[in-house]
Amino acid sequence: MERNVTIVELMMATGLSRSKILRSLSACPITGQSNAGLGRPSKTFSIAWLAREKQELHRSLMSYRKRQFIEKALAGAEVTVPAKHDRAVQPPAVFNRAIGEGFSNEAIDKALARALLVNHYRKLECRRVKHGQVSRGKLDFITAYNLGPAGLYPDIFKKVGKVSYKTIQRWKSLVDASNGNALELLDARGRHRMGSSVVTDEERKILIAIYLHPNKLQAAETVRLARKKMGEQGITPSCCDGTYLNFLKTFRVNNYADFNFYRGGEKTLNEECAFHVARDYDRIEVGDVIFCDGHIWNQEGINPYTGKKCRLTLITWFDMKSSYPLGWEISPTENTEAITMALYRAILRLGKLPKLAYLDNGKAFRSAFFNKTKDFKQSKIAGLFQLLGMDKIFAWAYHGESKTVERWHKTLGECERRAPSYVGTSIQGKPPRLLRGEKIHRRLYAKVYGDNLPTVEDMHRQLASWVDEYAARPQRGHLKGQSPIDVFESGIGPGFSVEEAARLRMLMMSIEVRKIHRDGIKLPGCESKFYHPDLYGRQQQSAIVRYDSQDRSVAYVYDMENRFICAAEAMNKVHPAAYHLGTDADREELKRQIEMKKSSEKETVGPARAFLEANVMPSVEIRQNALEEKRRLEAARTLLTGADEPKQLPEPLTPDQEREIQRALDEHQAREEGKYGDTPTVKVTHYLSNGCAVHERLPRTADMERYERLQILEARGIELAEKDAAWMSFYEGTPEYGAAKSHFVWHKDQAFMSGWRVVHA
Numbered sequence: 001m002e003r004n005v006t007i008v009e010l011m012m013a014t015g016l017s018r019s020k021i022l023r024s025l026s027a028c029p030i031t032g033q034s035n036a037g038l039g040r041p042s043k044t045f046s047i048a049w050l051a052r053e054k055q056e057l058h059r060s061l062m063s064y065r066k067r068q069f070i071e072k073a074l075a076g077a078e079v080t081v082p083a084k085h086d087r088a089v090q091p092p093a094v095f096n097r098a099i100g101e102g103f104s105n106e107a108i109d110k111a112l113a114r115a116l117l118v119n120h121y122r123k124l125e126c127r128r129v130k131h132g133q134v135s136r137g138k139l140d141f142i143t144a145y146n147l148g149p150a151g152l153y154p155d156i157f158k159k160v161g162k163v164s165y166k167t168i169q170r171w172k173s174l175v176d177a178s179n180g181n182a183l184e185l186l187d188a189r190g191r192h193r194m195g196s197s198v199v200t201d202e203e204r205k206i207l208i209a210i211y212l213h214p215n216k217l218q219a220a221e222t223v224r225l226a227r228k229k230m231g232e233q234g235i236t237p238s239c240c241d242g243t244y245l246n247f248l249k250t251f252r253v254n255n256y257a258d259f260n261f262y263r264g265g266e267k268t269l270n271e272e273c274a275f276h277v278a279r280d281y282d283r284i285e286v287g288d289v290i291f292c293d294g295h296i297w298n299q300e301g302i303n304p305y306t307g308k309k310c311r312l313t314l315i316t317w318f319d320m321k322s323s324y325p326l327g328w329e330i331s332p333t334e335n336t337e338a339i340t341m342a343l344y345r346a347i348l349r350l351g352k353l354p355k356l357a358y359l360d361n362g363k364a365f366r367s368a369f370f371n372k373t374k375d376f377k378q379s380k381i382a383g384l385f386q387l388l389g390m391d392k393i394f395a396w397a398y399h400g401e402s403k404t405v406e407r408w409h410k411t412l413g414e415c416e417r418r419a420p421s422y423v424g425t426s427i428q429g430k431p432p433r434l435l436r437g438e439k440i441h442r443r444l445y446a447k448v449y450g451d452n453l454p455t456v457e458d459m460h461r462q463l464a465s466w467v468d469e470y471a472a473r474p475q476r477g478h479l480k481g482q483s484p485i486d487v488f489e490s491g492i493g494p495g496f497s498v499e500e501a502a503r504l505r506m507l508m509m510s511i512e513v514r515k516i517h518r519d520g521i522k523l524p525g526c527e528s529k530f531y532h533p534d535l536y537g538r539q540q541q542s543a544i545v546r547y548d549s550q551d552r553s554v555a556y557v558y559d560m561e562n563r564f565i566c567a568a569e570a571m572n573k574v575h576p577a578a579y580h581l582g583t584d585a586d587r588e589e590l591k592r593q594i595e596m597k598k599s600s601e602k603e604t605v606g607p608a609r610a611f612l613e614a615n616v617m618p619s620v621e622i623r624q625n626a627l628e629e630k631r632r633l634e635a636a637r638t639l640l641t642g643a644d645e646p647k648q649l650p651e652p653l654t655p656d657q658e659r660e661i662q663r664a665l666d667e668h669q670a671r672e673e674g675k676y677g678d679t680p681t682v683k684v685t686h687y688l689s690n691g692c693a694v695h696e697r698l699p700r701t702a703d704m705e706r707y708e709r710l711q712i713l714e715a716r717g718i719e720l721a722e723k724d725a726a727w728m729s730f731y732e733g734t735p736e737y738g739a740a741k742s743h744f745v746w747h748k749d750q751a752f753m754s755g756w757r758v759v760h761a
Contacts, residue, residue: 004031004044005061012198013064014057015240024054100183107186113159114171115182117145120153121168138165199247202235211248212262219248281321281478286491289320289356290346291405294334298413300421301454303332304525309453311423314412314463315339317346318405320358322487323479325408325467326350330456337510340384341548344508352493357385357392358403387507415466420449502564505556509546513560516541521568523547523555530555530568536600538565698724704740707731708747715751 010021028045050058100108124141142165144152151157171185178184199207206229211222223244230237239247252259261269295314303310315338316328327345331338347353385392395403413425424430432441454462471485479487496504514521516538520531523545530545535557544562547555557565571593575582578590698706710724720728731737737744 005047006044010057010061013060024057098181098183100186103186110159110187111185112182113156114185115175117153117156117160118168118171118175121172197247198243199239203230203238206230207244207248208251212259214263216263219245222248284321286319286321286488287350287352287354287493289358290326290354291318291320291358291403292339293360293403293405295409295412298416298423298425299419300423301456301459304456305332312456312459315342316405317342318408319488320404321491322484323404323408323475324471324484324488328463330459340508341510344504347504350493351495353388354390357390358395359392360395360403384507411470415463419454419462421453505546509548512545513542514545516543520571521545521555521557526552528570528572531571532566532568533596533600534566535568703731703736707744711744711748712751715748
């Protein structure tokens with residue numbers, strides 16, 4: 001067994017510091033030096049002296065060596081009792097003092113400062129001094145140097161610190177022995193232990209396994225849990241908490257890639273450790289590559305479909321070359337329709353078709369963005385790129401740095417923070433009104449803003465105004481001091497022809513199948529209806545409507561076979577009294593809509609009138625001529641028979657005769673009522689009397705029905721009341737009578753020819 005012990009082994013056995021052990025061994029004789037390492041030799045002490053004088057230290061040492069022996073035996077290693085504890089867990093660090101390998105720049109600067117101090121010391125030795133005053137001269141030199149900032153060489157003192165002339169003499173010997181190599185003065189103390197640890201292999205495994213857990217435990221928590229685990233496995237911890245913490249810190253530095261992968265996953269590994277591929281933006285032009293990504297607004301707005309408060313979603317197409325947002329769409333959710341509409345606006349703003357679309361195909365993006373679309377590559381938006389002649393690239397999952405639009409979304413926070421309904425970009429960035437217990441802030445917000453939240457249109461205007469500010473700012477990076485709008489306008493396209501614009505509408509605008517009503521077409525989320533004269537007469541048809549959800553001024557209408565019908569305009573509501581109380585614009589709008597209405601009516605009335613004159617009126621005239629001929633023949637027959645010759649008046653009737661005639665009339669009336677059954681009759685005395693049921697009922701009937709009844713009475717020769725006759729004259733001047741005049745003419749003829757009976761009571 002080894003009969004000597006080093007200070008380091010005593011430190012490991014007792015857990016005491018180096019200074020305390022040195023004080024305990026102040027009377028112990030030094031038996032030699034151990035130079036197993038490459039650094040400064042370590043002193044060794046006699047174990048026999050410890051057994052006699054320091055029994056407590058001796059017991060701790062023996063217990064420590066026994067524990068090391070048992071652990072190695074259980075591990076199956078070669079069992080030998082080492083002279084000192086084997087610290088090496090990893091191979092020792094390689095260093096070469098002669099060339100400075102393995103030393104920091106700070107250590108090399110310190111060695112050069114020592115060499116400079118040695119040179120000044122040499123100059124002192126070269127001076128001629130009197131015999132017996134050499135040592136005094138060296139002491140004076142050291143004393144003047146050790147004065148620090150006020151001494152001879154304050155800059156050297158700042159790096160080297162206080163020294164003795166014996167130390168300088170030793171440095172001088174080292175430099176002379178190496179032929180003037182100043183690097184021989186490098187401090188190599190402890191270099192042989194670099195890369196090693198006093199933590200045992202079992203402890204290392206437990207600490208690392210806990211530290212790399214995905215729950216991301218703190219270092220102190222890892223140490224506490226590791227000690228508990230060691231106790232369960234019967235392992236006695238050999239180090240203090242500080243040593244374990246230093247080991248974990250060193251492990252993190254030396255194994256940073258593994259540390260990030262196990263604790264943070266592939267995304268963290270990519271962001272923290274993976275190599276970043278730099279793009280050369282000078283190799284592309286404006287519109288060559290455009291990005292698309294979604295972003296949930298950090299402010300509250302109104303859902304256009306439900307009217308409730310929500311955080312809307314912004315979908316942006318972004319130009320790589322100019323860092324300019326080409327087009328966007330704001331919607332309650334992320335979907336392919338929103339992407340298509342944003343792309344449509346981006347293409348119109350760009351003035352040409354992009355060459356390449358860069359899209360995200362990550363799992364989170366795909367599941368939320370495309371409403372359970374399993375694969376974005378198989379969605380309809382991917383086929384749209386093929387129709388437009390655009391190539392596409394799908395970004396790698398968890399590689400947000402590949403899409404420059406992600407960085408722009410952070411810049412967008414400036415626009416969001418200007419909104420009163422801002423909710424913060426993170427939990428820490430929330431405004432006080434959204435924090436717990438901030439009643440004053442909530443009351444102040446409710447008093448100033450109330451429930452006034454921005455609509456989708458308001459948010460579009462807000463974003464457009466801020467984009468103008470953003471695009472005019474000079475930027476660093478690949479723009480090199482230029483503003484995005486300057487770079488963008490230098491490469492903007494010439495625009496699209498009428499045929500190309502129509503093709504874009506067919507492919508990219510929002511689509512709805514709507515029924516055509518008499519007032520036009522109603523679109524979701526829009527109060528106004530869209531109308532065009534070409535929609536007149538299609539009230540029983542359905543149509544395909546293509547429109548821009550943001551630009552609600554026009555809607556393009558197609559039939560169900562995708563044949564273009566018209567571009568319907570949004571019809572504004574008119575002033576109820578435009579000519580009297582409205583403005584000139586109100587009167588012009590009313591005039592325009594009335595002219596549109598009349599022109600539409602003429603399309604039907606004009607052809608109908610021509611058909612009436614060509615087909616209906618000739619037959620009516622023939623029938624009227626036949627009736628006139630019949631009346632003429634009857635008049636001639638009456639003239640020939642002398643029926644119109646005046647007759648002598650009969651003699652006045654006696655009262656008995658009048659009663660007999662009245663009785664006969666009553667019997668005849670009774671027989672007639674039984675004969676005709678339900679045939680309606682009108683009693684003249686009943687109508688002419690002010691209190692009769694007919695007279696009271698007529699004003700309560702509909703105008704058309706009232707006029708028809710009065711027509712029947714008038715056609716049978718019954719004299720009308722003055723009020724009813726005046727009403728008939730008034731009604732004949734109304735538009736309703738003008739529209740149904742032909743019907744009333746026919747009804748009057750039928751009244752003359754019908755079986756209506758008038759009974760004079």
